[in-house]
Amino acid sequence: MLRSIGNRLGFIVLSLVVISALTFLLMQLAPGNFLELNVIMRPEALAGDTARIREVEAAFKARYGLDKPLWQQYLTWLKGAVVFKFGPSFKYPTSNTEELIAQGFPVSASLALAATAVAILVGLPMGIIAALRPNSWIDYLITFISMIGVVIPNYVVAVFLILLFSLWLKLLPTAGWGEWYHWIMPVLALCLAPLTSIVRYMRTSLIDTLRQDYIRTAWAKGGTERQVIFGHALRNSLIPLITVLGPQLGYLMVYSVLVERFFLVPGLGAYFASAALERDYPMLVASVTFFAAVIMVINLLVDITYRFLDPRIRYEG
Amino acid sequence: MAEQEAACAPHSGLSPAPAKAAGRVRGVSRWSRAWRKFKRNKLAMAGATVAIFLTIVAIFAPWIAPYPYSESHWDHAWEPPSWKFPFGTDELGRDMLSRQIWALRNALIIALMAEVVTFVVGSAIGATAGYFGGKIDNFLMRFTDIMFAFPSLLFNIVLVAALGRGLLVIFIAIGVTRWTGLARLVRGQVLALKQMEYVLAARASGATGWDIILRYLLPNAAGPIIVTLALGIPANMMVESALSLIGMGVAPPMPSWGALIATYQNAVLSYPHLLLFPAATFAITLLSFTYLGDGLSEALDPKD
Numbered sequence: 001m002l003r004s005i006g007n008r009l010g011f012i013v014l015s016l017v018v019i020s021a022l023t024f025l026l027m028q029l030a031p032g033n034f035l036e037l038n039v040i041m042r043p044e045a046l047a048g049d050t051a052r053i054r055e056v057e058a059a060f061k062a063r064y065g066l067d068k069p070l071w072q073q074y075l076t077w078l079k080g081a082v083v084f085k086f087g088p089s090f091k092y093p094t095s096n097t098e099e100l101i102a103q104g105f106p107v108s109a110s111l112a113l114a115a116t117a118v119a120i121l122v123g124l125p126m127g128i129i130a131a132l133r134p135n136s137w138i139d140y141l142i143t144f145i146s147m148i149g150v151v152i153p154n155y156v157v158a159v160f161l162i163l164l165f166s167l168w169l170k171l172l173p174t175a176g177w178g179e180w181y182h183w184i185m186p187v188l189a190l191c192l193a194p195l196t197s198i199v200r201y202m203r204t205s206l207i208d209t210l211r212q213d214y215i216r217t218a219w220a221k222g223g224t225e226r227q228v229i230f231g232h233a234l235r236n237s238l239i240p241l242i243t244v245l246g247p248q249l250g251y252l253m254v255y256s257v258l259v260e261r262f263f264l265v266p267g268l269g270a271y272f273a274s275a276a277l278e279r280d281y282p283m284l285v286a287s288v289t290f291f292a293a294v295i296m297v298i299n300l301l302v303d304i305t306y307r308f309l310d311p312r313i314r315y316e317g
Numbered sequence: 318m319a320e321q322e323a324a325c326a327p328h329s330g331l332s333p334a335p336a337k338a339a340g341r342v343r344g345v346s347r348w349s350r351a352w353r354k355f356k357r358n359k360l361a362m363a364g365a366t367v368a369i370f371l372t373i374v375a376i377f378a379p380w381i382a383p384y385p386y387s388e389s390h391w392d393h394a395w396e397p398p399s400w401k402f403p404f405g406t407d408e409l410g411r412d413m414l415s416r417q418i419w420a421l422r423n424a425l426i427i428a429l430m431a432e433v434v435t436f437v438v439g440s441a442i443g444a445t446a447g448y449f450g451g452k453i454d455n456f457l458m459r460f461t462d463i464m465f466a467f468p469s470l471l472f473n474i475v476l477v478a479a480l481g482r483g484l485l486v487i488f489i490a491i492g493v494t495r496w497t498g499l500a501r502l503v504r505g506q507v508l509a510l511k512q513m514e515y516v517l518a519a520r521a522s523g524a525t526g527w528d529i530i531l532r533y534l535l536p537n538a539a540g541p542i543i544v545t546l547a548l549g550i551p552a553n554m555m556v557e558s559a560l561s562l563i564g565m566g567v568a569p570p571m572p573s574w575g576a577l578i579a580t581y582q583n584a585v586l587s588y589p590h591l592l593l594f595p596a597a598t599f600a601i602t603l604l605s606f607t608y609l610g611d612g613l614s615e616a617l618d619p620k621d
Contacts, residue, residue: 011462012466014463015462015463015466015467018463019463019466019467022467023475026475026476026478026479026480027475027478027479029479029480030478030479030480147607150607151551151600151603151604151607152600152603152604153555153558153559153603155559155562155575155578156578156596156599156600156603159578159585159592159593159595159596160596162582162585162592163585163589163592163593166585166586167585167586167589174582174583174585174586175582175583250468251468254468254470254471255470257470257471257474257559257563258559258562258563261562261563261579262562262578262579262582272471272474273474273563273564276474276475276477276478276563276565277478277563277564277565279478284475284478287471288468288471288472288475291468291471292466292467292468292471295466295468296466
């Protein structure tokens with residue numbers, strides 16, 4: 001088991017190197033750099049003074065090490081990345097990108113966790129009810145609602161939430177961050193996707209479990225519906241649920257880019273989006289690598305936990 | 318029966334007829350059975366009807382849209398829906414219905430072209446890995462695994478940030494980030510199908526690797542490939558509008574659903590029609606194409 005975890009870790013490291021190198025390389029192809037867009041093009045800054053422009057450019061390149069050959073830049077970056085130091089951002093020259101990540105990530109992560117918690121609280125009962133009365137109207141209703149989470153992207157859900165809570169009910173402000181009520185709409189918009197997976201998983205899994213022999217035995221021994229479902233059937237359905245939820249958590253953090261942008265939440269996604277728009281390459285490379293690492297580590301942890309919880313599964317490969 | 322005939326026919330590059338005929342004989346019954354099943358599925362039929370309607374609207378957008386998408390009617394700025402402007406107008410007095418029709422056209426073009434890229438890259442890599450096996454398979458599948466680990470939305474954003482935001486870049490970017498699923502599927506199909514006797518027979522009569530892949534393996538794996546591609550269309554539309562939501566989609570004044578939604582977020586309290594209609598039309602579009610894809614996947618399911 002230890003060896004296969006080692007293999008997985010090796011694969012994660014390899015993937016991160018490839019992903020970051022690819023992003024690094026792509027950034028070199030990009031038309032127009034940060035300096036041109038934000039310093040030289042601004043007429044009031046240098047007023048077309050060519051000598052000054054060259055001076056600024058040289059200073060900028062020296063500060064970020066852009067005067068070195070590409071492979072050397074990447075190796076320097078990689079050396080820093082190992083100890084979680086990604087160098088200064090273009091946009092915020094006084095902060096290192098890891099500080100920006102440290103500011104934004106807790107926000108994104110707690111949004112994702114809150115959305116997952118809501119999805120579990122609402123999704124589990126919905127899935128159970130649908131499984132207990134398969135092909136009834138309530139099952140169809142629940143299946144339809146849970147369809148929305150896959151089909152409609154979270155920012156479109158966000159539009160309907162704004163229309164409902166801000167325009168018609170006049171309960172919540174349309175955007176912002178800092179107060180507890182600012183969490184409501186982003187969490188609701190984000191929770192639909194994991195809710196859908198939970199409902200679908202619980203429904204199929206429970207319907208399947210209810211057909212097993214040991215459930216028939218439990219009924220035969222005179223168990224009440226409550227005893228059979230909660231005492232016998234649910235237990236076996238709940239363990240694999242973490243394999244459904246784990247990957248969702250990582251994707252929630254990435255896809256919160258859109259919700260954060262929509263509701264003006266200062267999470268890592270919002271930093272990432274503005275870095276992409278303004279060609280803040282150090283920030284872009286750092287956050288892509290960080291997001292990828294988070295997703296892969298979560299998936300690894302899920303697999304390990306799952307194998308601890310369910311000893312029937314052998315770790316192989 | 319037909320299979321055996323095809324297998325027995327000597328293989329030559331000049332006469333592909335036996336193989337083709339065999340495909341058609343089997344094909345007719347398979348596809349018509351799927352169509353009968355599809356027709357019974359009400360949700361899928363409804364989805365298909367709406368999707369076909371939307372596709373026609375998208376194709377004929379220049380003639381169907383009541384106004385050009387960037388034409389300003391200055392004396393009608395910020396207007397709520399009326400007979401003249403069924404979905405209202407924006408801050409420049411542009412007709413929102415026309416803008417949404419063009420957004421649909423863009424989304425559909427990008428989604429379809431991205432599917433072409435996905436299909437070419439995914440099936441090429443998957444079929445090569447599955448058919449040739451060994452080291453090639455190992456290398457290609459490791460590569461696929463790594464690309465699968467790259468969060469696709471982020472990769473898209475990085476690609477568009479690096480290569481610019483033209484229509485071409487956007488659909489290629491979407492295509493090259495979404496092929497991994499199809500590559501795995503095609504590899505699995507090819508691995509299963511290459512054990513079949515008709516493949517052995519084709520090889521015995523002198524067909525080479527690519528011939529076999531293109532003429533025997535891919536056509537027989539068509540069902541699951543079609544399903545994956547069909548469900549990819551709404552997924553690609555989502556990516557396209559997500560890109561334009563954060564300002565990295567097609568350049569203005571060309572409209573896109575994501576950009577419309579992002580632009581009017583802060584105008585929602587005064588002009589709700591600017592947000593309600595784009596969100597609703599986009600949701601209907603996604604629903605119809607998803608039901609169509611789900612219906613196809615049920616109809617083409619080989620299990621029953």
